[in-house]
Amino acid sequence: MRPHVFVNLAMSADGKLSTIERRQVRISGDADFRRVDLIKSQSDAIMVGIGTVLADDPSLTVKDATLRKERADDGRDENPVRIVIDSRARTPVDADILHKGPGRRIIVVSNSADPAKTALLSEYADIQVFGDERVDMSAFLEYLGTLGIRSLMVEGGGTLIWSLFAEGLVDELYTCVGNVIIGGADAPTPADGDGFINEADFPSLVLKDAKRIDDGILLCWSVKKKDGGE
Numbered sequence: 001m002r003p004h005v006f007v008n009l010a011m012s013a014d015g016k017l018s019t020i021e022r023r024q025v026r027i028s029g030d031a032d033f034r035r036v037d038l039i040k041s042q043s044d045a046i047m048v049g050i051g052t053v054l055a056d057d058p059s060l061t062v063k064d065a066t067l068r069k070e071r072a073d074d075g076r077d078e079n080p081v082r083i084v085i086d087s088r089a090r091t092p093v094d095a096d097i098l099h100k101g102p103g104r105r106i107i108v109v110s111n112s113a114d115p116a117k118t119a120l121l122s123e124y125a126d127i128q129v130f131g132d133e134r135v136d137m138s139a140f141l142e143y144l145g146t147l148g149i150r151s152l153m154v155e156g157g158g159t160l161i162w163s164l165f166a167e168g169l170v171d172e173l174y175t176c177v178g179n180v181i182i183g184g185a186d187a188p189t190p191a192d193g194d195g196f197i198n199e200a201d202f203p204s205l206v207l208k209d210a211k212r213i214d215d216g217i218l219l220c221w222s223v224k225k226k227d228g229g230e
């Protein structure tokens with residue numbers, strides 16, 4: 001059984017994840033960063049696409065020492081399992097995610113990855129192969145279930161989030177709408193990729209909560225199953 005999958009993102013008031021240069025920018029405020037750290041610390045694993053690693057070089061560590069200690073006291077690693085979806089093994093060997101903080105890392109490649117690159121990365125992370133060209137997300141999430149991973153936080157970016165929605169693999173969506181305008185027709189958005197064409201294919205969401213956070217708003221959605229359940 002695949003884990004419970006929830007997406008967390010911060011977007012500008014005009015619906016952008018970043019600038020047209022795909023540069024990391026601060027969209028949410030301190031309270032939201034604390035909330036993100038808390039939900040990260042409660043997750044078994046956290047996942048991003050290679051586009052996010054190349055753009056942001058995130059560490060995806062739990063930042064608050066008390067939260068890390070709570071995990072350790074529960075007999076867990078200080079950080080959730082950190083996962084990069086990276087068909088072609090493009091993760092730089094000096095990426096922060098491979099070096100900052102203790103804990104397990106998984107880089108998921110496809111059969112199209114250069115074996116020499118995966119061999120280099122295998123010094124820093126478990127390498128898993130799913131799919132021929134792109135990573136087969138459905139099969140990989142089933143694999144995570146076999147590892148005992150029950151909750152998976154997805155931190156972006158828009159291409160990976162799109163794929164997960166397109167394959168019906170998202171259970172919840174947390175969107176922090178920040179008080180800035182970024183603009184740019186080509187700037188990343190929460191769900192990029194090919195986009196749905198037919199209304200019947202649009203995933204439907206149920207609004208669970210909406211509350212002010214910093215100078216923005218946090219929207220908590222669950223995703224309706226195609227059979228009508230949540």
Ligand SMILES: NC(=O)C1=CN([C@@H]2O[C@H](COP(=O)(O)OP(=O)(O)OC[C@H]3O[C@@H](n4cnc5c(N)ncnc54)[C@H](OP(=O)(O)O)[C@@H]3O)[C@@H](O)[C@H]2O)C=CC1
Nearest residue numbers: 009010018022049050051052087135156157158159160163
């Ligand atoms: N504001 C926020 O909350 C956040 C903002 N961001 C921003 O988002 C941007 C990065 O997003 P984006 O460029 O879309 O990159 P993503 O992080 O979504 O990574 C996408 C890449 O993952 C690889 N991939 C492999 N298999 C799959 C699959 N099955 N489905 C989808 N992708 C797959 C592909 O590259 P390949 O084929 O080479 O493997 C693809 O191009 C940056 O600007 C970053 O700053 C990111 C996270 C959060």
Ligand SMILES: Nc1nc(O)c(N)c(N[C@@H]2O[C@H](COP(=O)(O)O)[C@@H](O)[C@H]2O)n1
Nearest residue numbers: 010025026027028056058059060061155
């Ligand atoms: N919640 C949130 N608010 C913003 O304003 C953001 N720009 C992001 N970006 C995400 O945070 C990641 C940074 O991770 P580390 O601090 O390096 O662990 C970054 O990659 C985006 O995923 N998030």
